[in-house]
Amino acid sequence: MKLFTTPVSVAAGDLLKPLCKPEEVLFLDIETTGLSPSKAQIYLIGALTFQAESGWVLRQWFADRLSAEAEILKDFFSLAASRRLLIHYNGDRFDLPFLKRCAAQYGIRPPFAAQKSLDLYRVARRLRKLFPTEHVKQQSMEHFLGISREDHLQGADLIPVYQDWLETNNPDLLQALRLHNQEDVLSLPTLLSLLSYRDFFSGSFECMQPEVGEARLSFPFRSAVTLPKPVSCRLSSFGLSALEDSLTLTVPVCRGAFLHYFKNYRDYYFLPMENRAIHKSVAEFVDRSMRVKASAKTAYTVREGLFIPLPGQAEALQEASPGLLFFRRSHQDKTLYTELCPPLLSDCCFRLAYLHSVLKEGGVLSF
DSSP states (O other), X not given: OEEEEEEOOOOOHHHHTTXXXXXXXXXXXXXXXXXXXXXXXXXXXXXXXXXXXXXXXXXXXXXXXXXXXXHHHHHHHHXXXXXXXXXXXXXXXXXXXXXXXXXXXXXXXXXXXXXXEEEHHHHHHHTGGGSSSSSOOHHHHHHHHTOOOSOOOOGGGGHHHHHHHHHHOOHHHHHHHHHHHHHHHHTHHHHTTHHHHHHHHHSOEEEOOOEEOSSEEEEEEEESSOOSSOEEEEETTEEEEEETTEEEEEEEOEEEEEEEEOSOGGGEEEETTTTEEEEHHHHTTSOGGGOEEOOTTTOEEEEEEEEEEOOSOHHHHHHHSTTOOOBBSSTTOOOOEEEOOHHHHTOHHHHHHHHHHHHHHTTOOOO
């Protein structure tokens, strides 16, 4: 086994504060010869830890022979046992299960049962619609956040490099292996800023003054959380853009005649000449020849004006804004609308509920 110890400079204080003390955290990443612990092994473990007297230190345990796996596991677990929080990228699905299964083969018990785990990949995956990346792999998110790398290889690319090193002991090959692992580990403190997107969209917002245009409505909000990079996306027919502590929800505005359908259609009569339904208590004063019993398709009243579509959580909007009326373009139309009017624009509870419904329907609120 070879152990490499490197003091490093890490600016993670503010990002770690809500989670734990620096002395309690361990950032980790492993390199393996394959995806299955039953057929592959760990040849490199990287861990970043903090101590008051020495600052941040990167340790890399390298298996300089195939039989060194148990040795690097024991030494790594000895350090990890003193930490309360493990932070990694896709570690819940790969690194930690791989470590556990490899350790079990040697009768070694990992300390993970007593520790908390924070997988930044899971955070990014739940918010993947927000990011302008094809996927949310670690290097993609590093690029989005402006983290530069010298190494651009994937873990699978390094397997033959390790195998070549075992045969040649070429120091350049060892440096390539260590560099990849080092950059994976050292980017994790900066990747903690992904948590700001989680906190931003799942947190509370302050309503700002809405802006009404010819074809769209903008609902601006302000958060107590500041984002490191702006994001924007489409969620169905809605637009979402966030910059620093500001969020803008863009809603299409539709002009025309919309229909409000009454729930208890059997209590209504339809007036064909007027293209509307009236309650039976009023219909008794209308000539029988001018009215017919309403059906589910004809129990409506028509209103012309400006309307906005409602997201799927329409009932929640009605709870936030009692008296809110639903409209449709036709009986077959699945999209619900409501009339755009001054009282609605000034209703902060409605705007917050509207935003929450859009985020939830769009899969952004999944925490």
